[in-house]
Amino acid sequence: MVDLVWFQLLSAALFVIGLYGVMARRSAVLIVMSIELMLNAVNINLIAAASHMEGTGSFANFDGQLIAIFIITVAAAEVGLALAIILRMFRNRSTVNVDEIDLMKW
Amino acid sequence: MAWFVFILVAALTIGGGLGVVLSRNVVHAALALLVSLIAVAGVYLVLFAEFLALVQVLIYGGAIIIVLLFAVMLTRSSDYPRISDNKQWPLAAVAALALLGVLVPAFVINNVAGTQAQNASFTGIGESLFTTWAVPFEIASLVLLVALIGAIIIARSGPGEN
Numbered sequence: 001m002v003d004l005v006w007f008q009l010l011s012a013a014l015f016v017i018g019l020y021g022v023m024a025r026r027s028a029v030l031i032v033m034s035i036e037l038m039l040n041a042v043n044i045n046l047i048a049a050a051s052h053m054e055g056t057g058s059f060a061n062f063d064g065q066l067i068a069i070f071i072i073t074v075a076a077a078e079v080g081l082a083l084a085i086i087l088r089m090f091r092n093r094s095t096v097n098v099d100e101i102d103l104m105k106w
Numbered sequence: 107m108a109w110f111v112f113i114l115v116a117a118l119t120i121g122g123g124l125g126v127v128l129s130r131n132v133v134h135a136a137l138a139l140l141v142s143l144i145a146v147a148g149v150y151l152v153l154f155a156e157f158l159a160l161v162q163v164l165i166y167g168g169a170i171i172i173v174l175l176f177a178v179m180l181t182r183s184s185d186y187p188r189i190s191d192n193k194q195w196p197l198a199a200v201a202a203l204a205l206l207g208v209l210v211p212a213f214v215i216n217n218v219a220g221t222q223a224q225n226a227s228f229t230g231i232g233e234s235l236f237t238t239w240a241v242p243f244e245i246a247s248l249v250l251l252v253a254l255i256g257a258i259i260i261a262r263s264g265p266g267e268n
Contacts, residue, residue: 001108001222001223002108002109002112002152002223003217003219003221004217004218004221005213005214005217005218005219006112006116007149007153008213009210009213009214010116010119010120010149012206012209012210012213013120013123013206014119014120014123014142015205015209016202016203016205016206016209017120017123017124017126017127017202018123018127019198019201019202019205020127020198020199020201020202021126021127023194023195023197023198023201023202024127024191024192024194024195024198024199025127025191025192026191026192027132029132029174029177029178029181030126030127030132030135032174032177033126033135033136033139033174034126034127036139036143036166036170036174037123037126037127037139037142040142040143040146040166043146043158043162044146044149044150047150047153047155047158048153048223050155050226051153051154051155051223051224051226052218052221052222052223052224053224062226062230062231062234062235063234063238063239065155065157065158065226065231066231066234066235066238066239068158069158069161069235070242070246072161072162072165072166073246073249073250074246074249075165075166075170076165076169076170076250077249077250077253077254078253079170079173079174080173080253080254080257081253081256081257081260082177083173083174083176083177083257083261084256084257084258084260084261085260086177086181087177087180087181087261088260088261090180090181091263096181099192
């Protein structure tokens, strides 16, 4: 069987890839995609830990899986809002490059 | 057998993720993200979390990718399909690798060996969702409603605009 640590390493690698994407990409759409990668990394970690918990049958613990479901819900809401904000940004500034949206930069 | 499936889906997940952050074409990046998200559903199957795999394919593979492709389509500008990273990408790579260098020893040192992934029944998830987690479940529906109304209000044009 695959040990818990391999799932954790997979989740760490995916989170780091998403973090690099958030910091290195210019397009806001690609930054949202990278945030999705990071959320998925967190979900893998939660579900791996939940599946490896002790206890079966009526003593099984579903908290990790349910928190992952809530993360997926929040991610869906976040993508909808991100689409609206990106559309607004594109309409006002004709660009989705985050380093050109520097109105509030000191 | 579990190892074979795990290595396959892990490679697809990491490869898709690298495709998202390294691709020069934004549509290719979205398709790489789709590969990565479906492979994550495979990881959930290796963990015996069938319900989460189902939710992952439906919501991420079905809905979120479509919304992201809408965002790509509606913001098509002159710098598509050629996109460039910003100037701080070497710093970003160093920071990301530094975080990886913290996370990997943390996970390896705290390794809990010998545990087995166990099946989580649909019935148990449903019971837990509607008893222990009933209040967060209702709040989640409210969050979705508020987010959708907010998205509509942000995205529509106001009275003084075209």
